[in-house]
Amino acid sequence: MASSSSSYNSPCAACKFLRRKCMPGCIFAPYFPPEEPQKFANVHKIFGASNVTKLLNELLPHQREDAVNSLAYEAEARVRDPVYGCVGAISFLQRQVQRLQKELDAANTDLLRYSLADISPPPPASLSVPQGMISVQPIPQRQFSGRNEGFYRQSPTTTYSSFPYSLPWTDTSSVDMSEGGGGGGNHM
Amino acid sequence: MMASGYSNSPCAACKFLRRKCNQDCIFAPYFPPEEPHKFVNVHKIFGASNVSKILNEVLPHQREDTVNSLAYEAEARIKNPVYGCVGAISVLQGQLFRLQKELDATNADLIRFTHEGSSSLGLGHVHSDDFFNYPSNLSNDM
Numbered sequence: 001m002a003s004s005s006s007s008y009n010s011p012c013a014a015c016k017f018l019r020r021k022c023m024p025g026c027i028f029a030p031y032f033p034p035e036e037p038q039k040f041a042n043v044h045k046i047f048g049a050s051n052v053t054k055l056l057n058e059l060l061p062h063q064r065e066d067a068v069n070s071l072a073y074e075a076e077a078r079v080r081d082p083v084y085g086c087v088g089a090i091s092f093l094q095r096q097v098q099r100l101q102k103e104l105d106a107a108n109t110d111l112l113r114y115s116l117a118d119i120s121p122p123p124p125a126s127l128s129v130p131q132g133m134i135s136v137q138p139i140p141q142r143q144f145s146g147r148n149e150g151f152y153r154q155s156p157t158t159t160y161s162s163f164p165y166s167l168p169w170t171d172t173s174s175v176d177m178s179e180g181g182g183g184g185g186n187h188m
Numbered sequence: 189m190m191a192s193g194y195s196n197s198p199c200a201a202c203k204f205l206r207r208k209c210n211q212d213c214i215f216a217p218y219f220p221p222e223e224p225h226k227f228v229n230v231h232k233i234f235g236a237s238n239v240s241k242i243l244n245e246v247l248p249h250q251r252e253d254t255v256n257s258l259a260y261e262a263e264a265r266i267k268n269p270v271y272g273c274v275g276a277i278s279v280l281q282g283q284l285f286r287l288q289k290e291l292d293a294t295n296a297d298l299i300r301f302t303h304e305g306s307s308s309l310g311l312g313h314v315h316s317d318d319f320f321n322y323p324s325n326l327s328n329d330m
Contacts, residue, residue: 070274087257093280100287107294114301
């Protein structure tokens with residue numbers, strides 16, 4: 001949350017950390033309040049104050065709060081997990097998406113099987129049946145895999161075209177990195 | 189991809205930093221000269237000295253994954269300067285939410301089909317708490 005502009009009495013967390021005077025117009029002051037010293041400490045450790053300054057200067061003022069919050073999130077994740085940082089969370093979530101998609105495919109397959117089991121068998125060819133006499137259970141409009149692979153199943157590999165980033169060191173299928181809204185992303 | 193670090197050609201980091209690439213260069217195994225953009229991105233977002241400190245904090249066998257995840261984060265931040273790879277987390281959480289709703293609805297339909305005395309199906313259900321709150325101990329002001 002952006003706090004009010006720096007006051008002479010209370011330097012922002014960044015200037016406190018850097019042991020410098022917090023001037024009016026300090027670029028860090030709205031986003032690093034003195035009550036949250038760890039936020040800047042993490043960001044400084046991972047990204048460095050000058051890199052954060054350059055990043056913020058490249059953005060429009062209304063984008064900076066979100067940028068600082070996402071940097072703080074990444075920095076905290078990297079401090080807790082120096083090897084994977086928040087990319088570990090992405091990998092975990094991607095696996096959950098795949099697992100849930102498999103569950104959904106299986107449930108849809110089961111639903112299709114039950115739906116088809118309720119359809120009356122076709123009459124002998126010698127008889128003509130008036131239209132409308134055969135009742136068919138309505139099949140809900142769900143996402144069908146189109147494959148009937150048995151009750152408990154192997155699901156096909158699923159790609160998620162909406163996921164903009166690829167993880168080069170996993171064996172999941174993924175899409176290439178694409179434009180994620182550079183120059184002012186608005187994903188969220 | 190890990191380069192040997194012992195070739196005559198300086199690694200991408202030392203090329204970029206215009207310095208001699210020694211045999212014990214910490215960057216050389218992970219920033220081969222054929223991938224200059226990898227170090228350029230990492231340097232732009234994190235800085236060479238911060239990367240060096242992080243690599244020195246992890247065990248040698250962890251460094252390749254560390255560099256790859258830093259490179260991933262750096263590229264994501266360059267493509268999306270506001271949200272970086274945190275944007276991807278948000279997208280994935282949205283996908284999970286939609287999939288869970290879809291699964292709940294499909295399971296409800298299955299229950300309707302089978303409520304008249306069929307054997308129990310042992311319907312699968314993924315508990316949403318596991319992934320909606322990940323990482324649960326991190327602040328999330330998004």
